[in-house]
Amino acid sequence: MFKQFLSKLPRKSSKSESDESPRGDSSGRSESPRAKNNRSHGGNEGGKSNAGKRNSSAAVFPTGSVSLIEPLVPFKDVSSSEKMNLFVSKLSLCCVAFDFTDPAKNVVEKDVKRRTLVELVDFVSSFGSSRFSEPAILAMCRMCAINLFRVFPPNYRANNRGGGGENDDDEPSFDPAWPHLHLVYELLLKFITSSCLDAKVAKKYFDHSFISSLLELFDSEDPRERDCLKTILHRVYGKFMVHRPFIRKSINNVFYKFVFETQKHNGIAELLEIFGSIISGFALPLKEEHKIFLWRVLIPLHKPRSMGVYFQQLSYCVTQFIEKEPKMASVVIRGLLKYWPITHSQKEVMFLGELEEILETINMVEFQKVMVPLFWRIGYCISSLHFQVSERALYLWNNDHIVNLIAHNRQVILPTIFPALERNSQSHWNPAVLNLTHNVRKMFVEMDEKLFLTSQSQYKEEEAMLTLESEKRNEAWKQLEHTASLKPVVGNTAVLVSPI
Template sequence: MLRQFLSKIPRSFGNSDSPELTRPNSFMTAGPHTHRSNSFNSGCGRPCATKRTSSSIFPASVVAGIEPLLPFKNAPNSEKMNLFVSKVSLCCATFDFSDATKNSIEKDVKRQTLLELLDFVASGSIRFSEPAILAMCRMCSTNLFRVFPPNYRSITSNNGENDDDDPIFCSAWPHLQIVYDLLLKFITSSCLDAKVAKKYIDHAFILRLLDLFDSEDPRERECLKTILHRVYGKFMVHRPLIRKDISNIFYRFVFEEERHNGITELLDIFGSIISGFALPLKEEHKIFLQRVLIPLHKPKTLGVYFQQLSYCVTQFIDKDPKLSSTVIKGLLKYWPITNSQKEVMFLDELKDILEEIDMVEFQKVMVPLSWQIGRCINSFHFQVAERALLFWNKEHIINIIAHNRHVIFPIILPALEKNARNHWNPSVLNLL
């Protein structure tokens, strides 16, 4: 069986330092969505098997004369990097994990080899050669990159409005997790030269990583979040493209699809990115707030990622308080009309902004804002009315309202009087 397993590995005989292994562009002959029939993680949750994308952008490379099952401790230092390439290439063999009885020996050999590679990379003993970097990227491409089928839940659960669906776990996760751990250790290793690695961990590679954020397995998305954050930190040349590509995912989510499994994790990443923005903020960053983050309040599934979105918005306002009026105008534009739970979230975010807003920015929005708060006070949904009335418990909000009472009171007082006479909920009446 082991011979059959090894025979699956495409071999390119010759020294690992061959120039053919150091020219990534010469192999980019296939499109990024070419499919492989031998799915590494077939049965990853959705009813249709996930399709494997081609790894033909990376050449096959098993070093002649190096036995890939040889332990690293038994190899001389001069041969360890060649052995690394052979072991990594061995792990390019893919298996069907929807059937646990198929290829069980080969799967175990691959798992043990991956664990051995993980220990070797973590040890940080030898600087990675360019062929080793190429082999690693090829192996990760072969094992991780695949195209997910359409989400059947978009049909069965009212366009994804039901947020209580149980997560779907991938049957290949025992192997996938090790590959992700190996990629993370590899990227963060001090033995990896970023100047060389950026040729292989390039824009196309990062785009494929971003595609994987639509995985329904939350464990995979969490691994991807950590890896992409490390890539962003290590490869400065890719930072603008990463921000742009994530923005495009958000655009499609808001204006086209209204479903994507990884919005929460991508916003988590952007929260860290925004905290690192230099002052004064660049115009492109302000545009991102206006055209991407604010429209993300529109989808029905806001509750899934609201905490992360609110954090990103708060980061912007902390860096530039003048943006508070821009955010409030955006909230008013996308204010929910028939979704009371979303309205509660909007009021919570609005309260946090008003607790920090200065007088000049408040006066820019106080009239439309007062009308909206008045409507919320009169809401028959007790939580909406309650949240709106709780604004009056915040000292800073009371002060800015009192300073502009000649404008605000004529709008708010009729709503308060109507509520005091007619509201059905005792807890709301107690706040008046």
């Protein structure tokens, strides 16, 4: 088995190389890069016939330059001029994939690969003499693609409900291959962040296809893998400026699919965390593209039931937008009111928490644009029978900035929420909510006693009118029932009868 493992390495004498690298002679000499480049552009008929193979995703390794390097030789045992060739050869050795679900299978080969990966990580960390060659970049991309890019089987996400959803307390799933995958991720991260990697050359290999494959891995159920991916994608975004619009667009597509189609994805929190850093780097004034992202992506992300899994990251992104451009505060509040949960009390508590963060930074002009519908909704929360919702809404009056906004607009706000305060003080079942309600009522009395008494009088008048209308309806129904009871029953005609 070990011989088969090593036999997969590309060598001059191997059949696979003879198929992909046809030669005019049978000598064992290595080809120069210039000769290989000429042949790839149609230098002979053999090169033309195999152009499709060289252009495929399984790109040909620069085997001609490494065929005489034994991959198990330590880096310290070769000269500086040969270290890059040995690096490529060791990457080639790591392109063999194993089944990690069976710990007793290929034990020796797995250990060789693990030690090789550790050696590669150390080499990249300490490499600082020159730039990584183009064959080395190609070899790194291919090795990562073979080891990392995979499709998760259906049962891998069978119990997934949006990265947690109703099963937030469930234990996360851990990939049995993680000790091996972790080394590959660490090597990729070291390679991308290395000062010896030329971004202008590497952008050809860390291309849109590579980035898309990385994004697909965010649906992994292993939180350790998602954390590594988060760091790597953030570094890719910082390293390759030319790919930034594509990365943003691709992440947006993941969000769109999650919100409007599946509502199932494990990596929403990590992707939002990446976007939080991206938003902090937006230049002012904000581009229209970024404003559209806020309205069409971030605000609809409040809709799924599993919002609690990524709420902190989502709230951070929203507040970052408002800090960048305060005029967006009223837009965000309207969006929250649009997606306000009616039957999900825990989400309602989270919405109130996010609302408080927004109100802490909002200016008076933006506040006045939304205060009527906002406090109409807060009034409903105050009178909620779920004590946590009512309690969280009343806690808004513990914030000095919010109290100052309310005080300056009390002529509009107090009449809007007074019915909720009055109903709470008369009939709410929870003692803590009753105490908070009395405190808020006392604050309004201290703000403007005359307005408070006027609102109280208006509330009593409205309640009297409602009572009178209710009595009229009851009387009308009684008259209908009496009239119907006097008429004889004919056939199968339905009639109103008085209750027994």
